[in-house]
Amino acid sequence: MPELPEVETYVRELEPELWGRRITGVAVYWPRIIAAPDAQEFTAAIIGERFAHFDRRGKYMLLGLESGRVLVVHLRMTGEVHVHLPDVAHDQHTHLLLDLHDGRRLHYRDPRKFGRIWLVDDPTPILAKLGPEPLDTDFSPGRFAEQLYKRTASIKALLLDQRVLAGVGNIYADEALFRARIHPLRPGNSLQKAEIEQLHAAIQEVLQRGIAYKGSSLQNYIRPGGMKGGFQEEHLVFRKTDEPCPRCGQLIERIIITQRSTHFCARCQA
DNA sequence: ATAAGGCCCTGACCGC
């Protein structure tokens, strides 16, 4: 599942493949993948555009075009973007093809069809609800504390809420809570100042290391070139139910919090 | 306002 480190990897690895390339043709096979405008208008508007700027906000990829418009891509669970030579056939899960002037093609592939793509003049309204970027300098423990102290929901649920923090998903939430030694069911308003500081540091650590390893490849995530990420080898609790805790040896437990699997050590995380 | 649950989707997996 692409979270902040996986989306960051996508943006970094797509830039050298796409920068400066002009879009010469479009094929949309699953129109619902285009969130806005409608597929016909999307096609007319994007032909002739050239990729010019690459950025990320939370789990959104921002592929800026020469005109100033932005192709916003959210991979959700199983979205993939690849740039292939023209002789590479697309499969039944490919929902969008963009022909590039160098002869190659951008393939948007997404078996679950949860991902969405927008072509907009200004991405601000799409991004308006998002909380702070966890790796930006303005995301301080103090600012994090302001988001948590009045909330009764569990800290796990709050970490998954993109209005609290942009970019953390199920993997990095569990890994950060384990490293900070905080139980995932603790209410947000029960966390002490020192615990918030530990969690803040743990979030930044797992996201930075996730980027360094080019993301976590479990069942789905594959990088633009077809390679896997490596951070799954560094996971300490995620999908390790009934395996020994790497810190104390007690078996890792799995519970459900807001419909999401949650993995933790009941001895280490109080 | 927050919190919780349903929904979209399909491949993988399980038990019979």
Add this chain to the structure above:
DNA sequence: TGCGGTCAGGGCCTTA
């Protein structure tokens, strides 16, 4: 081997 049931979950929507 085939088949029905269950699970995975990000973000949006509805309900309380």
